[in-house]
Amino acid sequence: MKNILLFGAPGAGKGTQSKKIILKYGLVHLSTGDILRSEIARNTELGKEARTYMVKGELVPDNIVIEMIEQKIKNQSNSKGFVFDGFPRTVAQAKSLDDLLNKNNTEISFLLALLVETDELKKRMQIRASKENRTDDTPDVIENRIKVYKEKTAPVADYYKKQNKYITVSGMGSVEEIFAGVSKVIDKIFI
Ligand code: AMP
Numbered sequence: 001m002k003n004i005l006l007f008g009a010p011g012a013g014k015g016t017q018s019k020k021i022i023l024k025y026g027l028v029h030l031s032t033g034d035i036l037r038s039e040i041a042r043n044t045e046l047g048k049e050a051r052t053y054m055v056k057g058e059l060v061p062d063n064i065v066i067e068m069i070e071q072k073i074k075n076q077s078n079s080k081g082f083v084f085d086g087f088p089r090t091v092a093q094a095k096s097l098d099d100l101l102n103k104n105n106t107e108i109s110f111l112l113a114l115l116v117e118t119d120e121l122k123k124r125m126q127i128r129a130s131k132e133n134r135t136d137d138t139p140d141v142i143e144n145r146i147k148v149y150k151e152k153t154a155p156v157a158d159y160y161k162k163q164n165k166y167i168t169v170s171g172m173g174s175v176e177e178i179f180a181g182v183s184k185v186i187d188k189i190f191i
Helices: 014-025 032-041 045-054 062-075 091-103 118-132 139-161 175-190
Strands: 004-007 028-031 082-085 110-115 166-170
Touching: 004 014, 004 139, 014 028, 014 082, 014 175, 028 032, 028 062, 032 045, 032 062, 032 082, 045 062, 062 091, 091 139, 110 139, 110 175, 118 139, 139 166, 166 175
Parallel strands: 004 082, 004 110, 028 082, 110 166
Antiparallel strands: none
């Protein structure tokens, strides 16, 4: 299986690039943010609990997201591979993901980090707030999401660096320019 971990700060363009990657390479998109928002939209118990964290820009507890991902991987175990988007967001999640993939005789192929300057991240999230009506794209919550990213999620990059699986690509510029860089990396590794 080809398993790509698309990594980056909130607003880095992970969702946008994931959608293009899965179309070009025939992989399955797994976005914990999308799954959680769909739980909220369906007003499930899980959704109600997750919402209390998401509106503040805090992370949903590890056990909840790990269980969700486990289920999704099980349901799609025949796929060519996954693009993980917004997961793992803590080192504990990364360790669980490695275990989970190992159990399925596969592993993370590489982590691809989209590098975007902080001012640009804030600009993009403000634009997204008006387009997508996301309750977690308000200025205060944006600040907190960036803080949580630096404290809890950035160490995930170091975790995969130690496994020699860390690759960066510029996340600045147009969607197509960024995707050209992303594709170049994927082609080099998989073809
Ligand atoms: P995203 O759409 O990936 O930006 O995620 C939106 C929000 O969902 C985050 O700010 C978190 O509150 C929550 N969330 C998404 N993925 C995770 C995760 N892997 N671990 C914890 N919380 C998450």
